Amino acid sequence: MFCPLVCLWPLLSCLPSPMPPILPPPTPCAADSTPRPAGDAVPHRNQKPPTHRQRCRITTSSSSSPLSAARVLIANDPTPRAFSALFKAASSSSPSPSLGSQLHAQAVVRGFLGDGDNTILSTAVLNFYASCREPDLARRVFDRMARRNAVTWNALIKGYAQAGRRDEALALFRCMRRQGGVAPDKYTFPALLSGIGRNHGGGCVQELGGAVHAQVVKSGLDKDPFVGASLVSMYAATGALEDVKVVFDDVDTLDPVVWSSMISAYINCKEEEAALLTFYKMLCQDIKPRQFVYSSLFAICGSMSMLEMGRQVHAHSLKNITDKDAAMTNALLTMYSDCGCIDDAWRVFESNDIVDVISYNSMILALGQHAQPKEAAELFRQIKFSGLIPDEVTLLNLLSAFNHAGLVHEGLHLFDSMLDIEGIKPTYQHYACVIDMLARSGEIEESMKTIKEMPFEAETSLWRIVLGACSKHGDIETGMKIAEMLFEMEPYEPTNYILLGNICARLGRWAEAEKVRSLMEKRGIDGDDAFSWIEMGQTTHKFGVDDRSHPISEEIYRNLDRLIGSIKAAGYVPDTNFATHSTEKDRREESLRYHCEKLAFAFGDLASPSGDTLRIMKNLRVCGDCHSAYKYFSLVTGRKIVLRDNHRFHHFYNGACSCGDYW
């Protein structure tokens, strides 16, 4: 039995939460990317020509690449069987279409695909093209075949499904029995379902899913773990958690993959606690977890900022996983970053010997969120030396690092050179990031201009970003215009009202602020309640605004009052511009005093040894007055404080914040 994670914090009961990460001492990135042996050249030389058996074996031998195996094979009078094996080998690891078509040509030249019974070899060729995401080429092979068996159909269905061509995959599925006279088997359903729902949400998928599920039951395959796992993820993609559970209950539960798809299903449906409990149940059944499960668990712990749980899961993975895995390691890196531990994230990155682009992307993202744009840029520079190629996410993450830090120049420069230098065409998200950057830095006009000029239609979320910038810079005219537009497009989105109200409040136009508020009330709209939380050992403590529900609430308030006394003595002045909710001046200061992030700090300060770093999370953007108070908190208590809001991390130390007050 695997160590059960301290019994998974008796039943949990955790928190919802938003996004990203934190902090500090720049380890000049020594990412000594392991240079890989150049190319897949040079076949291993055998002194004697290989025997027939050797020829078959050589094609699947894992020690030589498909290309070198192919060279040896072609030089040695291959048989059709050997060709099949070679196609199989070529399909598995990042298939190269050109190698495939050369082999295909060789097979044709040798007459292996001419006529007669070549079903197996043709299917191997077909499967090769399907694996290359070239279902149309696979289809051409398919159409020329004299005979097709279930394997042939399954391979082609998989080809279309994985290329995201759901309708064609389904059409083939229907033809299979009717025209092909072949019944679907336990390979068919996973092939069909693997592509459905994933990229294509939407209602029709759900109906189709139900119909396919019915076929599964009819075929008596509902116990099969492969079929079950694919059904689980199909239903999860549509959010149909009830159906997921039905499938899970039917299926043979000794299979680890079924468990990991169940865990992912809960994550997809935003049931993180259930996902953790499922992991626990899995351990209780003595099922050994694999890398996949840990990636999912790290993602949960990160997104919910459960550092202690994350550490335990990490330790657990070290005991149970011996092979390193890029995806798992990347998830681990992100988990530490999301929990506010940027130096642990660094450690994971630097000790990782299976770095891929996503590793770099994740680390660049983390650095950006933790206000270390220089390090992010340096890492970007290093990608080239590692033999990896930056992708659009890389560029986006680096842009966003510049954005967080207000490095508008660098950001614009990068954006302008994306296409020419990196060969990556800016997507909507790149534009959105740049527009955000311009607006937040005060270039609101310029950002509006960019919105008009970009080759995409702006979504409401982008307008909301600009509205937020108007609020920050007190541009009430533009703000009003955008707000009115947004009120029409999405009349029930609370953020729009709140942002406009904030503009008025910041400019001291209290009557108008009040008007916005009453409009909101009239329409029955509620903003999200703000809350903050802090983890102490295995317990998470959550605070709302003016919250007195904590068991030691009295002490917390007393400590906060004391702290505010000392920070005032140190120079802190409450910024009542952030008190948007009441109109009388002295009440405004009071309303700031017990903001949830201040309560969480006061608690953390009480509950942990002095000098400890405190990590505090907030579900919404951190309030400006609290940001200022936190700087003084770090000064008077000598603590490091990491504050995560829904956007980024702030690291407070010695009276200053890592964001340099730009946020």
Next chain:
DNA sequence: CTAGGGTTAG
């Protein structure tokens, strides 16, 4: 000759 689950991005 065919199959299921995971990681970055707002």
